[in-house]
Amino acid sequence: MNAVADSPLLVLLELGHRARAAEDVEELAFLLVNDTHLLWPYRQAALWFDGSGVRALSGVVQPERNVPYVQWLDRVFRHLCRASLPAGPCGAQDLPADLADEWQDWLPAHALWLPLPARADCPEFPPGGLLLAGEEACDEQTRVLLGEWLATWSHAWRARFKSPVFSLHLLRQRLAKWRDGQNKREWWKRRHLQLALGVFLLLFFPVRLTVLAQGELVPARPAMIRAPLDGVIGKFAVSPNEKVKSGQLLFSFDEAPITTRLEVARQTLATAETEYRQFAQMALVDGKSKEQLAGLLGKIGEKRSELEFLSSQFQRSQVTAPEDGIVIFDDPSEWIGRPVQTGERVMKLAKPDDVEIEAWVPIADAIPLAEGSPVSLYLAASPFSSVSGRLRYLNHDATPRPDGSYAYRARATLAKNTENRIGLKGTAKLSGDWVPLVYWLVRRPLAVIRQYLAV
Template sequence: MAEPVKLRSVAPPEARRSRPSVLETLIRLEGEAIAATDALSLQHQAVNKPRDILDCGHIFWVSRKGSAVKILAVTGQEQMERHTPFGQWLKSDLKTRIQKGELNTASQWQFKSGKSGDVITYPFIHAFFAPFSPNPKSGGLLFAFAAPPPESHVPIMARLGEIYGLVHAARRGAKRARMAPRKRNLFLGTVGALALIGLIPIPMTTLAPAEVVADSPFILSAEFDGVIKDILVAPNAQVKAGDALVQLDDVTLRNELILAEKELQLSEVRRKMAGLRAFVDAEAKRELAVANAEADLAKARRDYAQERLDKTILRAPRDGLALFSDVSELTGQPVSNGEAILRIAEPTRVLLRLHAPLAHGEALREGARVRMFLDTDPVTPLEAELVRASYRAVTLPEGGMAFDAHAMLTDGDVPRIGARGVAKIYGEKAPLGYFLIRRPLTLFRQMTGL
């Protein structure tokens, strides 16, 4: 069918000379595209400015990456709503044509709906695709017309695709351009300096809660089953050898001593009477031997009762501090034979007890340097040396597990027993770079198993 003839008004020669030609308009559009400040401005120019020379309905900026396709801009809108039914339908149509290879070159088609024979209601059903240069598979401009576009529009649309494609590719290439020599040298110098710094050997350190404890204290324990009647000293009091410290309940033992003494008195009387009868009766001599044995047995029982009664008072075996928490917690408590009641420690002989985290057990080597910062005096650290550490983790009273370690002071004043703080343990030396990535590397391997 012949294309209908459109009647146009004839303008005066002056007006015809002032109206720009298609070539001039293309040159202007190319200049504006080159001057675009960013990719978004370039996209909006590409979908709106060409309408100055093309009588089209919509222009779409189509971006491709393999078989994936995106509509980044459309005529007359700030942004393309990709999740609308029209946007989803257009993407589906373009994906189908990509699979057929129709978008690798300039192509023209008429939109159809998904149902065969059912023409879509979208008014601009005639489409022309102008691929970008220099890579046609990176996308292009999609022009939509209400009627088939004239043949004179085809080279213009193809040229527009080339212009905006080249500008877009140039902008992306400019972002990836190589750095200037001065910046490159500065960058390489910084990387080299960081690499050298990462090779500096530093000791592997870890922080651990610490407490000052007594070194080899004497444990005062009960020598028989009983009940604590009274504590005769104050907590952490200075005591001397022989001082009474603990009084056990002695009611039963005192009664046993009284009965043993009565039995001893009775056996002594029997022995005297047997001795008197032995002078006149030969058979009484045999009773005298039995009476002597019973008297000796009664005396042994009396001595044993006296010894147990004496042991109800526990005395300090040496000078030192009586270490226990509270008098009220011990008074009235039952104790078994050998059960510890309190400790006697020398205040000048102390150790640092550390609870090292499980993740940093490599720092617990004998002779490792330890610095403890007391809570009461965080400014002046205590210098110590690790003397021993447990090979297996122990359960802490407050929960969790840790390695139990002890360190001996090597310098500084002796702190008070019971003082707490934080200790820093210095392990073997390793590069600084490994020290910085140790924790992330450990977490990565624990999560991935690599």
């Protein structure tokens, strides 16, 4: 240690090592006011920061804020900071009269003032200073060493605090530096004006006003296969999504009730015809029997009409395909044994190449869409390619959806045939008119805000 004490530079290196090895800021503050004595033999030292007051005193572990000495030091430090006194010797002559009168009561005649400027990148480093007071004046060489030691200590102090990634003060400081550098150029070369002009032009760049909606590939003009009579479906002759030919059997009703009624009608007709023949023979000898023949003929006609009707019903219980296509319906097991009424839809018959896009536009996204507007459907089964089309129509009235929401139904004709099957779902993008980019950005926020404003 004696070799270190003989060389001020080695002392400076040793103090820097101690500052880097300090555990916390309290140890750093204690180190500054006590171990700095190795560079200059002062009698008293005090460390002060704006906002927190006297932070450390030489020879004291924790300063007491309410004692007169500490309160006097706090006022002295405030005056020195406000006066922006540079680093160097100071004394009672640098203080106002009310503070200078007490100097000899608290401090020796010679003192050295070392300010600590605030750091913008470290909020925990406000303006402050270090005051060293001794019996002898500090020479110029020692003041240089003390300044270097204070710079090393300040760096170690800031390292104990994590610099904020973002703060308003840092932002204002960087903007001010950037603005000052730009103001030195001609106005048309200033970067902030160029950026402002670029943003302004970009906001008025024309873009397509588009909306996204749930979409699906559906048959364009399907043939609706409905129940031709009241009854119970007996069996299906086809499976869902099966290709069928014209005249091919699709499904049939339970024939037992119809067959029973048809057999009863035949027996009733045969009985009526037998009765008529009997009365016709009796009419040859009995005049009264001749009078009943007209009523029996009417009864026979009624029964024959009923038999013909039931025969046609029996034939219609076998439902066939009116044309070639693909049958689209639910699980057959849900239909078998289920009673249906006349006109109830059972299935759809669609042509494989007769496909179009169906989309449901939400009420909040009902932008103006003209006939022929571009429509693209991005299927969930093939997200990297789209099915393109042109808008055929958009409903004027919103229609309730199965999920309880309301939306506008839109249909679009495909631009070309697609290999994707009917029923695939995805997201449809409907494109409207060209609008400025700024309108595209603020349309939805303004619509939401406008719903809550009555002006």
